[in-house]
Amino acid sequence: MATKTISGVEVQVNEEGFMTNPSEWTKEIAAEIAKEEGIEALTDAHWKVIDFCRANAATTGAAPTLRGITNGAGVSTKDLFALFPKGPAKKVAKISGLGKPEGCV
Amino acid sequence: MKTFLILGAGTGGTMMANKLAKRLDPKEWQIIMVDKDETHYYQPGFLFLPFGYYTPDQVKQPKKKFVPAGVEYIVSDIELIEPEAGKVTLKKDNRVIHFDQLLIATGTDIHPEEVEGMLDGWRKNIFDYYTFDGAMALRAFLKDFKGGRLVLNIKEMPIKCPVAPLEFMFLADAYFTKRGMRDKVELILSTPLPGAFTKPVSSQMLGAVLEKKNIKVEADFDIMEVDAANNLIRGYDGREIPYNLLVAIPTNMGSEVIKRSGMGDDLYFIPTNKETLRSEKYENIWVIGDASNIPASKAGSVVHYAAETLIENILSALEGKPLSAKFDGHSTCHIVSGFNKSLLIDFSYDVEPLTGLYPFPVVGPFPLLKESWINYIGKLSFKWIYWNIMLRGIPFPLPPEYSIAGKKQVKSA
Numbered sequence: 001m002a003t004k005t006i007s008g009v010e011v012q013v014n015e016e017g018f019m020t021n022p023s024e025w026t027k028e029i030a031a032e033i034a035k036e037e038g039i040e041a042l043t044d045a046h047w048k049v050i051d052f053c054r055a056n057a058a059t060t061g062a063a064p065t066l067r068g069i070t071n072g073a074g075v076s077t078k079d080l081f082a083l084f085p086k087g088p089a090k091k092v093a094k095i096s097g098l099g100k101p102e103g104c105v
Numbered sequence: 106m107k108t109f110l111i112l113g114a115g116t117g118g119t120m121m122a123n124k125l126a127k128r129l130d131p132k133e134w135q136i137i138m139v140d141k142d143e144t145h146y147y148q149p150g151f152l153f154l155p156f157g158y159y160t161p162d163q164v165k166q167p168k169k170k171f172v173p174a175g176v177e178y179i180v181s182d183i184e185l186i187e188p189e190a191g192k193v194t195l196k197k198d199n200r201v202i203h204f205d206q207l208l209i210a211t212g213t214d215i216h217p218e219e220v221e222g223m224l225d226g227w228r229k230n231i232f233d234y235y236t237f238d239g240a241m242a243l244r245a246f247l248k249d250f251k252g253g254r255l256v257l258n259i260k261e262m263p264i265k266c267p268v269a270p271l272e273f274m275f276l277a278d279a280y281f282t283k284r285g286m287r288d289k290v291e292l293i294l295s296t297p298l299p300g301a302f303t304k305p306v307s308s309q310m311l312g313a314v315l316e317k318k319n320i321k322v323e324a325d326f327d328i329m330e331v332d333a334a335n336n337l338i339r340g341y342d343g344r345e346i347p348y349n350l351l352v353a354i355p356t357n358m359g360s361e362v363i364k365r366s367g368m369g370d371d372l373y374f375i376p377t378n379k380e381t382l383r384s385e386k387y388e389n390i391w392v393i394g395d396a397s398n399i400p401a402s403k404a405g406s407v408v409h410y411a412a413e414t415l416i417e418n419i420l421s422a423l424e425g426k427p428l429s430a431k432f433d434g435h436s437t438c439h440i441v442s443g444f445n446k447s448l449l450i451d452f453s454y455d456v457e458p459l460t461g462l463y464p465f466p467v468v469g470p471f472p473l474l475k476e477s478w479i480n481y482i483g484k485l486s487f488k489w490i491y492w493n494i495m496l497r498g499i500p501f502p503l504p505p506e507y508s509i510a511g512k513k514q515v516k517s518a
Binding site: 068 | 261297299325327329341342370371372
């Protein structure tokens, strides 16, 4: 298992840079991963989605799907794509430190 | 007498009915299978219908023909599943069946209404090939097609048979070449994936085949709407792709009855243990095939391999033993690449498709991830194997577990 230093903290990641231990995640780490993914600043709208995903994963054990996010967080698909361009489900999972979403086969 | 109820008489339900009929004691168990349709379609054939390679008769047979002796077969819609009460209500005569064990094999359906505007052009110049009617309508349209932009769009994953869109484009390339009009047709594959396929090594190798055949890929394309009046699709990122013919792969969702019964996830697929194939929630409910949410391809080969695990686990559970058989997500796909050639890929939950030989190391005879004639022969003979061996639950001389032997590791870029 590889490790990576994000925002001054060493965390475990997979080969695609997804954190593998959600408990190592912090808000500062989220902000830094977001920058790497091309999102300069995380707004309240971003946090609403990230908080939902963290809470959802805490009960289900996995990052929610795109539909899970739009149904659960009350964000339209269009807004979700505007907030997290190009594959929002994957991008949010990465920023939220939740590992790569399973099941995209 | 106890009841083993099977919902769905498609590939998974039929295969399991045959296995269960052989292994369960008929003095102890009655097996009932329910399906809404009387016709069994050879679904891999839907891909060939639009191009006239198969006749309609070659892809359908009466479902009844594959129901083993001793199994009661009912043709009816299913109204509701009540897992806690252990009962299922059918539409036909409102019949209620109480079950001791339940196998759900209700599959997946396409939902074009999930994309805004798609129904405006549906079956006019927008077609699917995931239904018999869709494939036949597309066949008629292609016959008169004078050229232009053929755009294939994948709305979202998962979809049934994730290699089918590639095969469709390869076959289209061959079809228009044979008709002497390939130069009049632009082929564009638009996909929400970052490349041609879900797994890196094959995505790279299949991407190269697409390029060689002059098939363009619009990757990372998430469709927002169809503008049928202007014949274009629009993505969430603002990209617009004009089309003359749109071949759509709409959202795949589990059956309506799963939705009605509140047993599914966001797409109405049933949460299922990916190793034991038992429902995550109910000890006497099992799920096979497209109806489940396991992270394997939704494909007949997966069902075939999964069935071998499932029958062992069901028998273990009935004897009160732990479920020791584990499904590894094994999948084998033939990818027809046109001009009498095809590629073959073999993978599992943990190991992505690699090059090498299948099913036996060194002797093969089928090369993996490479275009060849012998693979195409393998694909064509598969229709016979499907009707005569697989559906009847006859054991197959292929190992169900994925094996790394005979395969070469390739580094993805």
